[in-house]
Amino acid sequence: MTLPSTAVDVIDQSVPLVPGDALHALRRQRPKIVDATQGSYDAMFAPGVAGVSVIERLAVALHACRLGGAAPLAAHYRERLQSEGASAATVAAADGQADAPDARTAALLGFTAKLTHKPIEGDHQAVKALESVGLQPEALVAVGQLIAFLSYQIRLHAGLRALAAAGPGPAESTAQAGAAAPAPVSALLPNPIRIHGFTNEVLDWRPWVEPVRLEEATPEQLAALDAMSPTAKDQAYFRLLAHQPEMLLQRSIAFNAIMFAPGGMPRAERELGATVESRLNGCVYCASVHAQRFEQLAKRNDVIAQLFDDPANAGTTVREKCIVRLSAVLGLAPAELGAAHVHEARAAGLSDTETLDLVHAVALFAWANRLMLNLGEPIHLDGTLAEKGRL
């Protein structure tokens, strides 16, 4: 069982948001996401996670938030790290102000930097480097999940700060939210699309770390897989993540709440945001899955071809271009997202509810891409290695 490590909501505290604020209320329109975000935080720093200490995890968190330009979150993790009794050398290394005090901390912080800044550079060697300093599969998954979650947390924090900086938006009616979806303006291009290593073909994924074997799975691991979906047991990706069942469970709740919540931003546009983030991170697998889902929902794939070819100029309407641009800034440089981007979104017809839905979707794929890129690799259905994405 995971016990809450803090009585406060870390995102509310760091933005900050307080009850009575319009933005606090806006965030509570998606209560499952609020709960799963905090639930994930609690799972990431639970004392019972084996193989990587709470101090090591907090050092990783501080380092990621420093690199991600999220000063209030970095301050939160620095304070927790110090209160856990970390050495001054460890805090300084995590803060980027000194070399790591030992090889294991250096390996952890190096992996953090790579995943945070350039997840496409993740490779099997990086995982082996962590194994060489003593990390077993359970700890590898914990560290991978943690850094990926921090990438989500940093972007959610940045999105909410941008909305706060923009001030109150125009009043929203239920009818407005989601009603301004772009009309399909073009046709379905011939499939499959294959551009710069990205494709909308169906792919599979192969892990670099041994997944949980079902015959050896604990009841908690089986329950987390069942909660994901009845078919999750058949997929290596989910069986790998089941090494840390509470983290998997909270991730799954967050995923479903963000991608399938009713109302707000139309589903196809959430899939577009997910595809933008995946394209810019070089996650061929996620880009493939969510390009397919966009096409199924929107009945067109023109913007997908544009996105794979030239993400900086993708979009078939003013609204769609705005969604792509906002997603790109949030994905690549979250600290640069500001009030101007929110004003631009409002001018393009997005309600603040829709903008927050987009922020959630992009942030979620900052999380998902990093797991896919750093714990395994995409393969074709015949088992051959898929082409690497070219950014």
Next chain:
Amino acid sequence: MIRYSAEHLWVRLDENGLGAVAGITRHAQDTLGDIVLVDVGARGPQAENTVIGTVESVKTASDLHMPLDADIVEVNPALQDNPGLVNEDPQGAGWMVRLERLDSARFATLMDEAAYQAHTGA
């Protein structure tokens, strides 16, 4: 009495014959896999074959086509929080829409169980 459309929806007539409920068939949910979202936006009078919404599974997203001319008067509220009901009980608790003013002549010409089985190759 239950009938089936070629687009894999079932329609069950109420005992009084005035209304009906409809949803996707067991075969459809088997093919789609785990359902994660049922989004039916249409209400009121709808013509046969009109797209009335979307059903999403972990594998794909599919349009829902109106099985015959009728009015949609209710969408199953339980599916919003628990779309998995469609997998668990596709022709019971996983119903999707309640219909009224349906075209009874057309209902009679939809496929019966045997015809639908043949249609799906079962």
